[in-house]
Amino acid sequence: MKYSHVFLMALALTMLGGCNDDDDPVAGSDTPSPSTPGDPVGDNPGNPPPGGEEPTPDPDPEPVPEPRVDIDGLPLPDTETSPDYEGYVAGQPDYYTSISSTGFQNIRFRSVATEDNTPRDNELRNPVAKLGRILFYDVRLSANNTKSCASCHQQEHGFTDPAQLSVGFEGGHTGRNSMGLSNARYYDPGRFFWDERAATLEEQALMPIQDPVEMGMNLFDLETKLGLTSFYGQLFTDAFGDEAITSQRMALAMAQFMRSMVSYESKFDQAVQAELNNDPNPVLSAQEQRGLVLFEDLNCTSCHTTMAFVMDRNHNNGSVSNNDPDQGVGGNLAGFFKTGSLRNIAVGAPFFHDGNLPDLMSVIEFYNSGVKNHNNLSPDLRDRTGRPVRMNLTQADKEALVAFLETLTDEGFLSNPIFSDPFPPTTPDESEAGETAP
Ligand code: HEC
Ligand code: HEC
Known part of the structure; x- marks a missing residue:
């Protein structure tokens, strides 16, 4: 208001x-x-x-x-547009989703066929994902109407936050860096957050709402608040058959919206497609191809796997030492973290759970010379004597790896209107970044 x-x-x-x-x-x-x-x-x-x-x-x-x-004095979204999420997801190429594995540049990439964490009772349906999008962008989900999910998960950044730590509804900071949401559905263990504390995406979706730093909202009050709008009743009816506004339905809808965020139209995909079509013109530059080969030779693919470049499970990549206060999953998995898909990673800086690495070159330098000696460090990142690997990459190798990672950027995904903000833009004054009149 x-x-x-x-x-x-x-x-x-x-x-x-x-x-x-x-x-x-x-x-x-x-x-x-x-x-x-x-x-x-x-x-x-x-x-x-x-x-x-x-x-x-x-x-x-x-x-x-x-x-x-709207009648509650808060922004009114576009409820007329009905995006085709099912069609978008169905547009994924076969090499991505179904063929068991595809050779590209003599490297075999598995498809995501066995990675999908969509539960049987929450298969993608357009009206549900449509509701999910509006919820995802709605500041009503925070206690003082200042933050939506999209405040910390911004489309042009692959649905992460360019800030090292995100700012919550009352100005507090989150404990970790936000996470990109591309291909969240292709994580077979189906758990969410860096430390995997959410058992499903449906469970995850209600956690930021109630988080005391992020959105500070009580679910019961939220159901009431959404009931005071002119439009949610109809959206819930379209999605679920009656206008009951429940937090459980919100979770289902937001999870569907996030699972529709699959990314498959990057330069890398064009290159795979061209090779499958026997197109003699290379799509990747020599430098990008060199980066891809290094990505495999250096074992990056053993953790960042499949065509979607997702993890198979959480791992310890030596990002923390034994006595770091943040041990990720913890317990006998001390030092283990999950990370999201590397697709759209080039627009997702800063990196790692603490957001400590400001750009991709810093990530490569980390793997080259900075892997920490944790008791649980993965064997993939140890040398033959068991010490943290030192890769001794040349500057050209490092640049090639960065160039390759940049081919995973999918401009269509990052600007696709089906994932964009359905709420009207703010007035020009308010939308100037961080600027207010003196
Ligand atoms: C104030 C910033 C903020 C807001 C608001 C926020 N998030 Fe997040 N999100 C984060 C941070 C930070 C993390 C990582 C936290 C962690 O792992 O401890 C995260 C992680 C996630 C993940 C985990 C991704 C993965 O691959 O495991 C999902 C999914 C997610 N958020 C969805 C949402 C949804 C849905 C909403 C709105 C209901 C939301 N977020 C609101 C900051 C935010
Ligand atoms: C042993 C498994 C493992 C190997 C091998 C591995 N990674 Fe990672 N990678 C991880 C984990 C775990 C994280 C998240 C670490 C954290 O946040 O503390 C990560 C994070 C990243 C990130 C940042 C993701 C983000 O959202 O912040 C990039 C980029 C990356 N790795 C690239 C590479 C490259 C390039 C290689 C090969 C040189 C490689 N990885 C090898 C496990 C691995």
């Missing part, structure tokens, strides 16, 4: 004419720049003040009808 006040007031002032000196100070005084300068745009359509404080009473200009705000 504060959002609408700010917006209506800016709009009214604009319409009062003149206004050349007015709207900045208004936006500046009413939008108390709640977050850090790094806080990204567009993810946060409301951007109202944190905490409960009311803006100074304004002379309440005559209300201008604002079609983009």
